[in-house]
Amino acid sequence: MNGFDGFREFVQAHTGAWSRLAYVLAGSHAGAEDLVQTALLKTARVWHRVRRYEQPEAYVRRAMYHAAVSQWRRRGEWPVADVPDRAAPDDPIDGIPRRMAIDAALAQLTPRQRAVLVLRFYEDRSVAEAADILGVTVGTVKSQTAYALERLRVVAPHLVELTIEEAGR
Amino acid sequence: MTGLREHFAETAASAKHYDVTEVVLRRTRRRRQLTRAAAAAAAIVVATSAAAVLTRSPALAPAVTEIDATGTATPGRLGWLPQTFGLPGMGDLPVLPALPADRGVGEGALVYRRGGKEALLTSDGTSYSVPGDVRGLSPDGRWLAYGAGGELVFRCLLDTRTRRAADSDVAGWSADGTRAVLAPRMPGGLPTPVAAVLDPADGTNQTLPIPDPEWWGPRGLSPSGELLLTPRHEFPSTSAGPPAPLSTTAQPDVSTTGLPEAASTTEPVATPGKLPGVPDDLGYAVGFVEPVTHKSRSVAILSARIGFGEQSYWSPERLAVTWMPDRLLFQALTTLDSAQSLPADVFEIDPATGGALRRWRLPPVTTLSDPFRKLITALPDGILLGVNDGAEPWLSKALEVLDPVTGARRTVLTMPPGAEFVLTRGGARPY
Numbered sequence: 001m002n003g004f005d006g007f008r009e010f011v012q013a014h015t016g017a018w019s020r021l022a023y024v025l026a027g028s029h030a031g032a033e034d035l036v037q038t039a040l041l042k043t044a045r046v047w048h049r050v051r052r053y054e055q056p057e058a059y060v061r062r063a064m065y066h067a068a069v070s071q072w073r074r075r076g077e078w079p080v081a082d083v084p085d086r087a088a089p090d091d092p093i094d095g096i097p098r099r100m101a102i103d104a105a106l107a108q109l110t111p112r113q114r115a116v117l118v119l120r121f122y123e124d125r126s127v128a129e130a131a132d133i134l135g136v137t138v139g140t141v142k143s144q145t146a147y148a149l150e151r152l153r154v155v156a157p158h159l160v161e162l163t164i165e166e167a168g169r
Numbered sequence: 170m171t172g173l174r175e176h177f178a179e180t181a182a183s184a185k186h187y188d189v190t191e192v193v194l195r196r197t198r199r200r201r202q203l204t205r206a207a208a209a210a211a212a213i214v215v216a217t218s219a220a221a222v223l224t225r226s227p228a229l230a231p232a233v234t235e236i237d238a239t240g241t242a243t244p245g246r247l248g249w250l251p252q253t254f255g256l257p258g259m260g261d262l263p264v265l266p267a268l269p270a271d272r273g274v275g276e277g278a279l280v281y282r283r284g285g286k287e288a289l290l291t292s293d294g295t296s297y298s299v300p301g302d303v304r305g306l307s308p309d310g311r312w313l314a315y316g317a318g319g320e321l322v323f324r325c326l327l328d329t330r331t332r333r334a335a336d337s338d339v340a341g342w343s344a345d346g347t348r349a350v351l352a353p354r355m356p357g358g359l360p361t362p363v364a365a366v367l368d369p370a371d372g373t374n375q376t377l378p379i380p381d382p383e384w385w386g387p388r389g390l391s392p393s394g395e396l397l398l399t400p401r402h403e404f405p406s407t408s409a410g411p412p413a414p415l416s417t418t419a420q421p422d423v424s425t426t427g428l429p430e431a432a433s434t435t436e437p438v439a440t441p442g443k444l445p446g447v448p449d450d451l452g453y454a455v456g457f458v459e460p461v462t463h464k465s466r467s468v469a470i471l472s473a474r475i476g477f478g479e480q481s482y483w484s485p486e487r488l489a490v491t492w493m494p495d496r497l498l499f500q501a502l503t504t505l506d507s508a509q510s511l512p513a514d515v516f517e518i519d520p521a522t523g524g525a526l527r528r529w530r531l532p533p534v535t536t537l538s539d540p541f542r543k544l545i546t547a548l549p550d551g552i553l554l555g556v557n558d559g560a561e562p563w564l565s566k567a568l569e570v571l572d573p574v575t576g577a578r579r580t581v582l583t584m585p586p587g588a589e590f591v592l593t594r595g596g597a598r599p600y
Contacts, residue, residue: 003201004194011190023184024177033187040189042504044197066510102176122177135537 007047011040014057021061024122025068025115027107039063062133065119069112069134105156113148116141200451200472233476238515238529238576242569245579247550249310249594250278250568251294253583268297268313273328276310280591281584287591289313291326305339308346308548308595312369314339321351323369332369340364341389341397341597344492350387350396360386364396366460377458380444380465385456391520392495398456398465404446447471455497455520468523470499475516475525477501491595493517493547493573496526500544503534511541515552515571529576542569546595554578555590565590 018039022032042063043050050056106114112134119130120141127145131138246252265288268274279290280303287303288296292310301317313324316336323332337351343366351365360379364387367374377396379385385398444465447454452471459465491498496517503513511534517527529552534541542554543565551572555565568582568590584590592598 004197007194008190011193015186015188015190019187020181020184022187024180027180029185029187032184033189036187037189037193040193041196044193045200045504099176099179102173103180117173118177121173122181124174 003048004044006051007044010051010056014060017057018060018064021118021122022064024118025064027103027114035064035067038067042067065115065133066135069115101156105152108155109148109151113144113151116144117148120145196448233525234527236527236529236573236576238571238578239532240577242578242580245570245581247570247581249276249292250582251290251292252581253585254290254294254296254588256283256296256585256587265296265298268299268324271329274326277306277313277326277594278310279582279593280306280313282589282591283587289326303591304337304598305342305349306592306594306596307349307369308342308546310594312349314349314369323349323367325369330370332367332372334365334367334374337365339597340387342595343390343394344392344494346595348390350389352387360401366390366396375460377460378463380456380458384446385444388455389491391457392492394460396458396460398444398458398467400446400454404448404454452477452523453499454523457520468520470518470523470525474523475518475528491544491546493552496520498544498547498552505534505536511537512543513541515544517573527573529571529573545593547573548595553593553595556580568593 015036018036019032022035022039023029026032026035039060043056043060050059053059106117109117115134116130119125119133120127125133127138127141131141134141244252265286268289274289274295274297275291275293277289278292280299281288281290287299289299289303289306290296299313299315301315301322303313303315304321305314306312307314311325311327313326315322315324319336321334321337321339323334325331334351335353337353339349340352341350342348343350347370348366348368351367352361353363353365355361360382362382363376363378365374365376379387379396379398384401384404386401387396388399389397391397444456444467445454446456446467447469451473452469454467454469456465456467497520499516499518501513501516502510504510513534514531515529516525518524519526531542531554533539538559540557540559541563542556545553545555545568547553551570554569554571556567556569557563558566566584567580569578570581571578
């Protein structure tokens, strides 16, 4: 008994999903790895308690979101606004610039705005679920979603049909 | 057509497998060992101190003095700060008078935002609109710093003097409040490689290099005139993870030696421009740059030495670091069950050793709905704290002054509805 019983297995079972979420949230591999590590460090410190939760993996996801949007994190601590280091192989000819444009536009959002979009459009969470995970009100999620989509329209006017389409869902 | 959902899905498919399990376990075990070692060391100190008393031997080094500051705040008043202030109706916002260019307005007390516009409140309770984005208010209330026209403008509030500097953030003030520490704004948000120390009264200034600016940023001046630095990032573990780019001076391997005897790395570093930090699971660090020789040093503030539990930690993020008068004040963060981190107790740190001298226990924060207190600065009146109402977006709704001796708190300002607190004397804006 070392206080970490089952932790390694728990992490191994979920690292794939957490890695994908972290990369979508951070937009860069370095930022994503930092997010996963930060969330797991928090989890490991209270593993004796978290392991008894009904859904311990939810704690890690929540920690990841909070690390991403933490108001205490200084600007630029991890590269939300970095140029994404994702390659775009084998795209249709018009797909490459389009994806790059979306990446660049997303990089202009605040961490919280990006997190809200990820919750709503990557995880398909409801507004209420997103509010619960972020620890904010339903109204805040709605307004942040609206702000984020509006900002995407401003920084990338050519994506207007994209954001209108998403807002209408 | 690529929608957001499809875009996020494609992005996710490009993720790597970030396997950090062993790093996490190693760092958590090491932190746990240090916490236990600190508890054991404390027990030894207590036992030895008791024996010393019995044998009338000189006392050992003093332990951290804990001061209970959890009581209910009582009404109070500061001479320079109105207890509250009236606001004209929203429709009257455009008539808020502009800061006059032909006369002084008296010492400043507070900067607030209303309707998206920033205003200065003077000690006599008058509000003025500010012709730019406010970046600092000196601890004595004499100088207001704001950005306008691509420059940083210092405006003396007692007369009409202004001092202009290159576009910069005000990173902090000297302990006596007469000099400002500037962090020049860099293209693309890159870290600034230098800090400028400016006396806005006479324009004298000095530029000081920042060792490893990617990792360290300016925060103020020590009472002896050294440039104070704080980390911009959490330092990675020295045993795993990305290489620590600063550590040309070897860090003690505390995982094998237990509690280190000395927490201070006071020797000038071997390679100019390199300044070691402390992995975040072990603690925090501050750096100093000597103004004449430009030699730098760092001091480790190890969590285990000051009695941190597993849910408390320092943060390199923008929390106040201030002097009282020659000791550093820090605020710790605590992790809630919800995984959110919020400000917790305030510590007084000896900048020579990194050891804690006093700890003020603030009202506990156990949920996101609990009001929490943010350390703003230390003034002759006491330790200034911003208090919110426990509701998102957690803006300060009141200011409290903490008596450093008794722990008593007094509410000295209540923000009127519709006004958002921005900063007050000695407070610096995040940059």
